[in-house]
Amino acid sequence: MSKISLKNLRHSYLPNPVSDVDWALKTMSLEWSDGGAYALLGPSGCGKTTLLNIISGLLTPTEGEIWFGDEEVSTTPADRRNIAQVFQFPVVYDTMTVYENLAFPLRNRGVGESEVDSKVRQIADMLDLTDTLMTRASGLTADGKQKISLGRGLVRSDVNVIMFDEPLTVIDPHLKWVLRSKLKELHQRIGTTMIYVTHDQTEALTFADQVVVMQEGEIVQVGTPVELFERPRHTFVGHFIGSPGMNLLACKLDRGQPVYDGIPIRISNNVTAKDASSRLEIGIRPEFIRFADNGIPVNIEKVSDAGRFTIVETRHKSDVIKLLVADGGPVPSERAFLTFDPDHTQVYANDWMIS
Amino acid sequence: MDNKTVNQKAWFFILPVIILVAFNAVIPLMTVVNYSVQETFGNNIFFFEGVRWFEQILNSDRFHAALLRQLRFTAIILAIEVPLGVAIALTMPKEGVWVSVCLVFMAMPLLIPWNVVGAMWNIFALPDIGLLGHSINALGIDYNFTRQPFAAWFTTILMDVWHWTSLVVLLAYAGLRSIPDAYYQAAKIDGAKPWAVFRYIQLPKLKRVLTIAILLRFMDSFMIYTEPFVLTGGGPGNSTTFMSIDLMKMALGQFDLGPAAAMSLIYFFIVLLLSWVFYTLMMKDEAR
Numbered sequence: 110m111s112k113i114s115l116k117n118l119r120h121s122y123l124p125n126p127v128s129d130v131d132w133a134l135k136t137m138s139l140e141w142s143d144g145g146a147y148a149l150l151g152p153s154g155c156g157k158t159t160l161l162n163i164i165s166g167l168l169t170p171t172e173g174e175i176w177f178g179d180e181e182v183s184t185t186p187a188d189r190r191n192i193a194q195v196f197q198f199p200v201v202y203d204t205m206t207v208y209e210n211l212a213f214p215l216r217n218r219g220v221g222e223s224e225v226d227s228k229v230r231q232i233a234d235m236l237d238l239t240d241t242l243m244t245r246a247s248g249l250t251a252d253g254k255q256k257i258s259l260g261r262g263l264v265r266s267d268v269n270v271i272m273f274d275e276p277l278t279v280i281d282p283h284l285k286w287v288l289r290s291k292l293k294e295l296h297q298r299i300g301t302t303m304i305y306v307t308h309d310q311t312e313a314l315t316f317a318d319q320v321v322v323m324q325e326g327e328i329v330q331v332g333t334p335v336e337l338f339e340r341p342r343h344t345f346v347g348h349f350i351g352s353p354g355m356n357l358l359a360c361k362l363d364r365g366q367p368v369y370d371g372i373p374i375r376i377s378n379n380v381t382a383k384d385a386s387s388r389l390e391i392g393i394r395p396e397f398i399r400f401a402d403n404g405i406p407v408n409i410e411k412v413s414d415a416g417r418f419t420i421v422e423t424r425h426k427s428d429v430i431k432l433l434v435a436d437g438g439p440v441p442s443e444r445a446f447l448t449f450d451p452d453h454t455q456v457y458a459n460d461w462m463i464s
Numbered sequence: 465m466d467n468k469t470v471n472q473k474a475w476f477f478i479l480p481v482i483i484l485v486a487f488n489a490v491i492p493l494m495t496v497v498n499y500s501v502q503e504t505f506g507n508n509i510f511f512f513e514g515v516r517w518f519e520q521i522l523n524s525d526r527f528h529a530a531l532l533r534q535l536r537f538t539a540i541i542l543a544i545e546v547p548l549g550v551a552i553a554l555t556m557p558k559e560g561v562w563v564s565v566c567l568v569f570m571a572m573p574l575l576i577p578w579n580v581v582g583a584m585w586n587i588f589a590l591p592d593i594g595l596l597g598h599s600i601n602a603l604g605i606d607y608n609f610t611r612q613p614f615a616a617w618f619t620t621i622l623m624d625v626w627h628w629t630s631l632v633v634l635l636a637y638a639g640l641r642s643i644p645d646a647y648y649q650a651a652k653i654d655g656a657k658p659w660a661v662f663r664y665i666q667l668p669k670l671k672r673v674l675t676i677a678i679l680l681r682f683m684d685s686f687m688i689y690t691e692p693f694v695l696t697g698g699g700p701g702n703s704t705t706f707m708s709i710d711l712m713k714m715a716l717g718q719f720d721l722g723p724a725a726a727m728s729l730i731y732f733f734i735v736l737l738l739s740w741v742f743y744t745l746m747m748k749d750e751a752r
Contacts, residue, residue, distance in 0.1 A: 167649050188655040196646040202664045213664075217655035261654060 111178025111269060113141040113164065113302065118173035120159055126171070133159045135326045136173070141270070141304065146296050148317035149306040152349070156326040157306045161272050164304070166190045177269050193262020193271045197278050199254030203247040207238055210246045211260045218265075232263045235295065252284045259292075263299070270302040277312065289316060310350050322346050338394070339453060344460045347392050353420060353431045356398070358391045360456065367391060367456050370426065372405055375451035378463050387458035395420070397450035398432035400441060404448040405430070412440055423447065499725035517726035527727065529702065530710040531734070537617075537706060538685045541624045545681060546674065548625070549632025554666070556637055567637075570630045578627075582694025585623040589695075609696065613703035616696045620704055623691060628684070632677045639673035640666060675746040679739060686735055707731055 120134040129135070134156045141147055149157040162168040164175060166187035174183045182190055202210050211229045220228075233239045236256045241249065246257055255276055262271045273292075277285045293316060296303050305316050313320050314334040322330045322337065322345070329343040330336075341347040341355060348354030360367045360374065362385045367374050374391055407423035407430060414420075419434045423445065430447060434440055455462050500517055502510040521527050556566050573581075591597040591608045596619075600607040609615040647665045656664070689708040692698065698705035698713070705713070711731065715724035 162649075165649075165653065167652065187649070187652045192653065194650070194653050196650060198644060198646060200644075200646050200650040202668075204664060204668045213656070214654040217657070217660065258650070261650075 111180075112143045113270060114176040115139045115164075116174040116176065118160075118163065118170050118175070120156075120163060120168065120170045120172070133326055134163070134170075137328050139321070139328065139331070141302060143302055144300045145302055146293075146316060146318045147302070147304045148313035148320045149304060149323060150308070150310060150313040150320050150349075151323035152308055155323045157308075157323050158274055159326075160323070161194070161274055161304065161306050164270070165192045165194050165272055191265070191267045191269045193259075193265065193268050195255065195258045195262065195271070195273045195276045197275045199251055199258055199279065201246040201249070201254045201257050203245075205246055206243055207233070207246050207249070207257060208242045210257050211238075211264055214261050214265055228264050228266075232260050235263070235298070236260050236291070251279045252281070252288055255280065255288065256291075259295075263295070268301055270304060273303065273305045273307075275307050276305075277307075277309075285312075292316060310352075314350070322349065324349075340455070340462070341392065342462045342464075344390065344392060344457050347394070347457075351394055351396075353395055355392050355394050356430050357457070358393075358428055358430070360389050360391045362389065369405070374449060374454060376454045376456050377452050378455050380456050380458075380463055384456075384458045384463055388460075390457045390460075391449075391454060392457050392462075393449045393454045395431045395433045397453040398430065398447050399450070400432075400434075400439070401446050401448040404446040407445055407447055409441060409443055409445060496725045496728055499721045500729055501722075503722050513722060517722045518730065521723055521727045521730055526710070527730075530705060530707050533703075533705065534686060534707040537621070537688070538682060540621055541628070541685050542678060542681055544621070544625050545629045545632050546678060549629050549677065550636045550670065550674070552629070552633045553636035553640055554662075556633075558641070567634070570633050570637075573627050573630050574634075576627075578690035579694050581623065581627050582691040585619065585626075585691070586695050589619045611700055613700055616700060616704050620692050620695060623695060624685065624688070627691065628681060631680065632674075635673045635677045636670055639670045643669045671746070675743065678746075679743060682742065683735060683739060686738070 116138055117136055118134060118138070119132060119136045121132045123131050126132055149160065151157050159168065163170050166182070166185060166189075169184060174181055176182065177190070202213060205213065208229055211232060212225045215225045215228060229242075230239070233242050236259065238253070238256055238260065241253065246254065249257070258276075259271070262268055277288060280288060289312065292303070292305075303316075305313065307313050314337075318333065319331060320334060320337055321328055322343075324343075324345045330341065330346045332340075332342075337346055337350050341350065344355070344357055347357065358369050360369045362368070362380060363373070365380065367376055367380060367389065369391055376391070380389075405425055407425045409421060410424050410429070411422040412419060413422075417436050419436065419438070419440060421432050421434055421440055423430050423432065425447075432447065457463065501513055501515070503513045503516075504510045552570075557563055576584075588594045589597045589609050591601055591610075597607060597609070606612075607615050609619040643665065647669075648661065651661045651665055687708055688706055689712070692704050692706060693709055693712075696704045698709045702710075708731075711724060711727055714720050714727060
C-alpha cells in the first residue's frame with residue numbers, strides 16, 4: 110500500500126485535442142494519502158470516471174504521470190497495478206459460484222488453493238456472503254452482486270486502492286444505507302485507500318474524509334465535508350453541495366466593501382480593489398440567513414416544509430433568496446428583512462472565492 | 465372483485481387472424497393429416513387406412529436411411545458453423561468504417577436465393593470447368609461430386625457453411641457488442657487471460673443468441689431442400705437424399721400421397737421434438 114500522486118495529469122479522448130473543450134480532464138495534480146477514504150464528487154460527465162479509469166490503468170493519460178508510492182505506473186496495465194474496482198453495474202461471472210467468483214483474481218495470479226480457500230472464506234465472512242458461497246452468482250440480488258465485485262478486490266492482499274464507480278446506482282434505496290455503512294466499516298477494518306466516485310452528495314459526504322469536487326474536467330475543491338459546506342471555494346461547490354444550494358447574489362464594490370443593491374454586506378473574506386473588474390457575487394448558504402428587524406427587504410414567495418426545517422423562498426427585486434428556518438421557527442407572512450451571518454458570507458470573483 | 469366487461473362481440477376482432485391462420489396453416493395441415501390416413505386409387509375415391517402408412521414409414525429402411533443422413537448432415541454443419549461463426553465474430557472490428565464493410569460482406573450470402581446458391585456451387589464445383597472442382601483436381605486429388613458420395617457431401621457441407629455461417633456471425637457479433645465494457649475492465653483488473661475472458665464472460669453472455677442461432681440453423685438445415693436438390697439432386701445414388709428430398713420423391717415422383725403425408729407429419733414432429741428438447745436443455749440453467 111502506498112500513496113497515490115497525480116502529476117500534471119491531462120486527458121483527452123480525441124487524437125488531436127486543440128481547444129479547451131477537447132480535454133476531458135484539464136491539468137491537475139493531486140495526492141491521495143495511504144489509507145484515506147476519498148470521494149470524487151461531480152455531476153454526470155464531469156470527468157470523474159475518466160480520472161478513475163486513469164488511476165486504475167484502464168486508460169492511459171494523454172499527459173502527466175501517476176505514481177503509486179515511489180513507482181511510476183503511468184503506462185502499467187490494470188492487472189499489474191494492484192488496484193481493485195467496483196463498477197456502476199454489478200460485474201459478476203454468471204456461470205461461476207460466489208466462491209469461484211471470489212477466487213477468480215487469486216487463481217488468475219497463481220495463488221495456491223489452500224491460501225485461496227482461507228482468503229475467500231475470510232472475505233465472504235466479512236461481507237456476509239458465507240451462506241451463499243456455493244450458489245450461482247447470477248441468482249443473487251443487485252446488492253449481493255455488488256458485494257461480490259467488492260469481494261474480488263478485497264481477497265487480494267496486494268491491493269493499493271479500491272475504487273468505486275457509483276456503486277450504489279442499481280441498489281434499492283433501503284439497502285443503499287446498509288451497504289454504505291458496510292463500506293465505511295470495511296474501510297476502518299482493513300485500512301486500504303478507497304476512492305468513491307459519485308454524483309450523490311449524501312454518499313460522498315457520509316463516506317469520505319476528503320471530498321474532491323469536479324466540474325467540467327477540473328478539480329474545483331478538495332476538502333473535508335465541513336470545509337465544502339462552510340467554505341466552498343467555487344460557486345459550483347456552493348450550489349452542488351447542500352440542499353437547497355448556496356444563494357448567489359450579484360454585488361459591487363464600494364470603497365472596498367461589497368454592496369448588494371445599495372446595502373453593504375459584511376463578509377468573511379477580504380476583497381481588494383483589484384477584484385472590482387471581475388464579476389462579483391456574494392455567496393451565502395440558506396442555513397446562515399435569518400429574519401431580522403432590518404437588512405435586505407424581501408417578499409415571502411413560498412414556504413415548504415422539509416421535515417426538521419422549513420425552506421422559505423423570498424424575493425428581493427429579481428433575485429430569489431432561499432433560507433432555512435428551524436422547524437417551528439416563526440415565518441413572517443408577507444414582507445420581511447434578512448440578515449446574513451458574516452462568518453459564512455463570502456464574495457466570489459468569476460466564480461472563485463477571493464482569498 | 466371482477467370488474468371486467470363481458471362482451472362477446474370482441475371475438476369479431478380476432479376473426480381476421482383466425483381466417484388467416486386457418487387458410488395458411490390449419491387447413492393445409494389438416495389435408496395432410498387427411499391424406500395420411502387414407503389410400504386412393506384415383507378418381508377421387510378414398511379408403512380409410514388408419515395408421516398403416518405411419519407404421520410403414522416408421523419401419524422402412526428408406527426412411528431410416530434418410531433420417532440418419534439428415535441427422536448426420538445437421539450435426540456436421542452445426543459443429544462447423546457455430547464455432548466458426550463465433551470465431552469470426554470475435555475477430556471482427558469493434559468500431560470504425562470496417563464494421564459496416566464487414567457486416568455487409570457477411571450479410572451477402574444470406575441475401576442470395578437458395579436455388580441460385582445451389583446453381584452457383586454446382587458450376588463452381590464442376591470438376592472440368594468449375595474453379596473449385598478444377599483446382600482440387602489440379603492438386604492431384606480425384607474429385608467429382610456427381611460421382612463420388614464423399615465429394616458430394618463435402619461440396620454440400622461447404623456450400624451450407626458458405627451460405628449460413630454468416631447468420632451465426634451476425635447473431636454472435638450482436639451478442640458480443642451488447643456486453644458492457646465494465647466486464648472486460650473487471651476481467652482485466654482480475655488478471656484474466658484472453659481464454660478466461662472468452663470462457664467466463666463472452667461465452668456465457670452469448671448463450672441466448674447462440675441458442676437462437678443453433679435453433680435456427682438446426683431447423684433450417686434439418687429441412688434443407690433447394691440447395692442440395694439443385695447441386696446434387698440427391699445423388700450420386702441416394703447419398704445426399706436428405707429428408708425433404710426423399711419426401712418430394714415420394715410425394716411427387718411416385719405420387720404416394722398417403723405414405724408421403726404420413727412421412728411429412730413424422731418429419732414435422734421430429735423437428736418439433738428436437739427443437740423442444742434442445743431449447744429446454746439450453747434454458748434449463750436460466751431458470752435456476
